[in-house]
Amino acid sequence: MLTILLQVIQTVIETIEKKYRKMMQYVSYSVLKDHQLAEDAVQESLLIIDKNQHKLEDLDSARAKNYIYTVTKNEALHMAEKNFKNNVTFSDPETFNNIEGDVDVNSFCDEYGFSAGVSIALNQLSEADKDMICYRYGGGYSFREIARMMDTDEAILRKRMERARKKLRKIIKEDNERV
Template sequence: MAPSEFKTTGSLITALFERYKTNMQRVAHGILKNADEADDAVQDAMIKIIKNIHMVDDIDSRRCANFVYTIVKNTALDVFRKKQKEMGQMVTNDISDFVNIIGEEINFDVFEPDYGFSEGMQEYLSQLNEMDKDIICLRYGNDFSDEEIGRLLGMKPDAVRKRLSRARKHLAEIIEERGNANG
């Protein structure tokens, strides 16, 4: 449903939350392994979604689902990192190993994983860390601008552009390496 079909922004937000709440909870709980922390992460994610509600074009679209799940995932990862830091434990810069571990517990189909990419490209993308993968998928799979991606991921547009450039270069290296291995 398009935002124009709702009488108020409040009814749009309510419909969006009702549509995605179960999967938002699954994503957050899969990362945090704690129901209360997952609830808090979903609440924080909803605040970010509300601040960017203008980016919602159709609550039933793949673009909207990816928008919602990316915000929830990154919010939960931020909570996880903060918790680890508070506990004085070492946190790695590459959270992708952790995210891959939780893949067994979460139905990642809710992420609309193909973003319009072929199966082969999905395999290449899986070799990237989560942040780079998110940036490439949001840019090329969902047509988000640097500014929109920056708001979603808490980065400046210039940082998004640099990260996107590096991610594309890394992706090209992965594709070339795989091509050489198969050829």
């Protein structure tokens, strides 16, 4: 019985690796700019995902892809901070919107009934703020789930979310005043 369970777990990780490896490498390399470090980040991400397989019900869902993307990006950022000892940012802001199945900011207009102005305003936020808002209001994740994905405390995430919403309101207000 234990052997069968281990085979199932290994099969899930192999499936994730086959299906999402290129995306994970691209995201990691976008942050680290080093192929070996990017590969290390992918491997570390797979270990994290392996420990949290229970969060992945359907490997083909946008929710699973979002989770894998976020874990990989956060692991790459963590490695960059550790290896480069300076403030590293995610260098490819378009990646978030280019990954098929991810929470696309522009899809808010059609799918969630938000105006085009909200989508434009979201694109003006930092990558982390945009991720939080998209996962919460676009993907339907709970604060607890987002905090786990972003490797932070739920109370800290709630405060960050409050600040991100304030920034978003300010951007929208300024855009409306210009019109």
